[in-house]
Amino acid sequence: MIQEKKRTFNVFAASKGLRSTRQRDNILDVFLATHQHVSVEELYLKVKAVSQGVGQATVYRTLKLFVEAGLAREILLHDGQTRYEHVLAGEHHDHLVCTGCNSIIEFENETIEQLQDEIAARHGFMIRSHKLEIYGLCSRCRT
Amino acid sequence: MIQEKKRTFNVFAASKGLRSTRQRDNILDVFLATHQHVSVEELYLKVKAVSQGVGQATVYRTLKLFVEAGLAREILLHDGQTRYEHVLAGEHHDHLVCTGCNSIIEFENETIEQLQDEIAARHGFMIRSHKLEIYGLCSRCRT
DNA sequence: CTAAAAATGAAAATGAGTATCAAAAGCAGG
């Protein structure tokens, strides 16, 4: 699966005429080895630990490339930091976000997705993307 | 209804031991007279037009009080500016956001809300709030 | 009225993200 994603990125890079660099390889390796919902800063620190000499700017730039290539998704929660998560082709999910311990539970609900389509249709609206975030306390954080 | 909201804020202020100031009164008046989804900067400019000598910091601080008091809701779209909208007691709605013209269509869907409750229950999660934003193009912006 | 506490606002600080640009690295053709 990791190989699969690397191939996806290489195909994307080739189609865009992007050059192959040590930095992008490093960042992709670290990203693929990382758990979901990483902030740019977190990823930057991990990359730096693995290989000296990768700048923050490059991490920012490269994550945007991953999004363009379709292997990452940008997530904006309420903590002022952009996070990135893995995306499997065609997969989609939404989030339960615990404000107590910052943990995230993922879920999928086909009915909600369908209802969104209906709502959009009713308003002549063409959906490009959506986000559904439910904030509250996870079972461990409830008193 | 405006009186109702002012009363709500006064009750809140009293319960919190907040002092009554000209600035907060001004900001509340302007906010209540304003259309939905105002950015802080927009509100600040309107307030300044009405009464000299209200600082930005106070507008920022006061809007947070309105949220605490339950008469405003914070909205974070993807334009880097925090916006505030009116909240009627017990009312809730979500948003279709046009990325073409930045217009916002509001909608309510009871079934989606119920499904969220079910999902949360299934995970032992206690919902405090949620946001559902659908991004795309409104009927006028579709080509 | 008066003293203590809260509120204000100008200005400085913060912090995530972006732009700049000189230097380094990748690449295609010879």
Place this chain on the structure above:
DNA sequence: CCTGCTTTTGATACTCATTTTCATTTTTAG
């Protein structure tokens, strides 16, 4: 492998919304 051209990088400067600071003003209880 050179060579020359283009892309990429990264240190640094910058942007811009929001927050903090703190001296001064305002509110309020007594």
